[in-house]
Amino acid sequence: MSIPHSEIPSRAPSALAVDDIVLPFEVSSLDLRGRVVRLGPVVDEILEKHAYPQPVAKLLGEAVVLTVMLGSALKIEGRFILQTQTDGPVRMLVVDFTAPGKVRACARFDKQRVADAIEQGHADAGALLGRGHLAMTVDQGPDMNRYQGLVALDGGTLEDAAHEYFLRSEQIPTKVRLAVAEELRQADGGARHRWRAGGILLQFLPKAPERARVADLHPGDAPEGVEPHALPEDEAWVEGQALVSTVEDLELIDPALSSERLLYRLFHEPGVRVFQAGDVHAECSCSRDAVEAMLRSFSQDDRDHMVEDGRISVTCEFCSANYQFAPKDVGANES
Numbered sequence: 504m505s506i507p508h509s510e511i512p513s514r515a516p517s518a519l520a521v522d523d524i525v526l527p528f529e530v531s532s533l534d535l536r537g538r539v540v541r542l543g544p545v546v547d548e549i550l551e552k553h554a555y556p557q558p559v560a561k562l563l564g565e566a567v568v569l570t571v572m573l574g575s576a577l578k579i580e581g582r583f584i585l586q587t588q589t590d591g592p593v594r595m596l597v598v599d600f601t602a603p604g605k606v607r608a609c610a611r612f613d614k615q616r617v618a619d620a621i622e623q624g625h626a627d628a629g630a631l632l633g634r635g636h637l638a639m640t641v642d643q644g645p646d647m648n649r650y651q652g653l654v655a656l657d658g659g660t661l662e663d664a665a666h667e668y669f670l671r672s673e674q675i676p677t678k679v680r681l682a683v684a685e686e687l688r689q690a691d692g693g694a695r696h697r698w699r700a701g702g703i704l705l706q707f708l709p710k711a712p713e714r715a716r717v718a719d720l721h722p723g724d725a726p727e728g729v730e731p732h733a734l735p736e737d738e739a740w741v742e743g744q745a746l747v748s749t750v751e752d753l754e755l756i757d758p759a760l761s762s763e764r765l766l767y768r769l770f771h772e773p774g775v776r777v778f779q780a781g782d783v784h785a786e787c788s789c790s791r792d793a794v795e796a797m798l799r800s801f802s803q804d805d806r807d808h809m810v811e812d813g814r815i816s817v818t819c820e821f822c823s824a825n826y827q828f829a830p831k832d833v834g835a836n837e838s
């Protein structure tokens with residue numbers, strides 16, 4: 504009897520499509536690692552509740568996918584916060600991910616400017632965001648330092664900003680794809696819209712760090728005729744990028760295509776290994792106690808000014824939950 508030498512067992516990719524998960528994977532023959540994110544009810548719940556104009560909702564959906572993709576890399580408990588601050592019609596996007604899988608999100612925007620952008624047909628991500636920055640903050644509790652990464656937003660998409668961030672700050676060759684769409688479904692009483700979102704992150708992590716060089720750094724203001732100091736990219740990374748660039752938006756959001764099948768489509772030749780998937784849910788961390796504590800931290804004057812019709816009313820910007828307080832409960836005076 505021959506003893507089979509130990510190797511990773513292989514099996515057929517699962518045909519079962521599961522929503523609201525992050526699936527980590529590895530293509531070891533190409534030194535690639537990554538994660539697939541598929542969001543159904545989670546992104547639908549977040550976006551439906553806000554009822555933002557369609558292009559704003561779509562943009563926030565992309566930010567949710569990106570945040571889940573990056574935040575789910577946190578090994579231990581902690582929060583990952585993605586926030587844009589820009590001069591476009593959408594001034595701010597905030598997505599807050601709490602490990603292992605809680606996410607909430609909201610946007611601040613200028614209604615009129617968004618309406619104008621839609622009317623003029625300039626409501627793509629770059630036009631809505633405009634110029635400013637994208638900040639990513641990792642908060643792992645009161646005893647740990649907060650870590651913040653910043654990247655410029657310059658009329659481009661969130662995908663562009665993510666690439667820029669990994670290139671400049673982490674020096675990890677990275678490719679990100681994000682997709683958000685509305686699905687129309689036949690339901691009782693007419694068709695119903697449902698938001699779906701998906702994405703894939705691919706990173707090149709070779710054991711020899713010099714292989715991770717990247718060729719697409721801008722040559723800068725080198726005089727004309729001077730060849731930029733071009734380094735060829737590693738063949739494995741060239742192949743990885745080529746494979747992931749073939750992913751269609753539809754494949755990322757298709758409710759019938761399982762994440763494993765999607766990965767198998769892309770990487771069946773070099774071989775792909777998947778790890779335990781993580782669940783994602785839409786959940787806000789606001790509470791009456793937290794709102795009360797926040798109100799009590801305000802100055803007396805600020806608290807007094809918040810009293811309207813004999814009470815203080817606070818609505819959570821993330822989940823629209825409304826909290827009402829009698830002025831005396833939070834030490835405010837009625838005028």
Ligand SMILES: [Zn+2]
Binds near residue numbers: 819823824
């Ligand atoms: Zn809330």
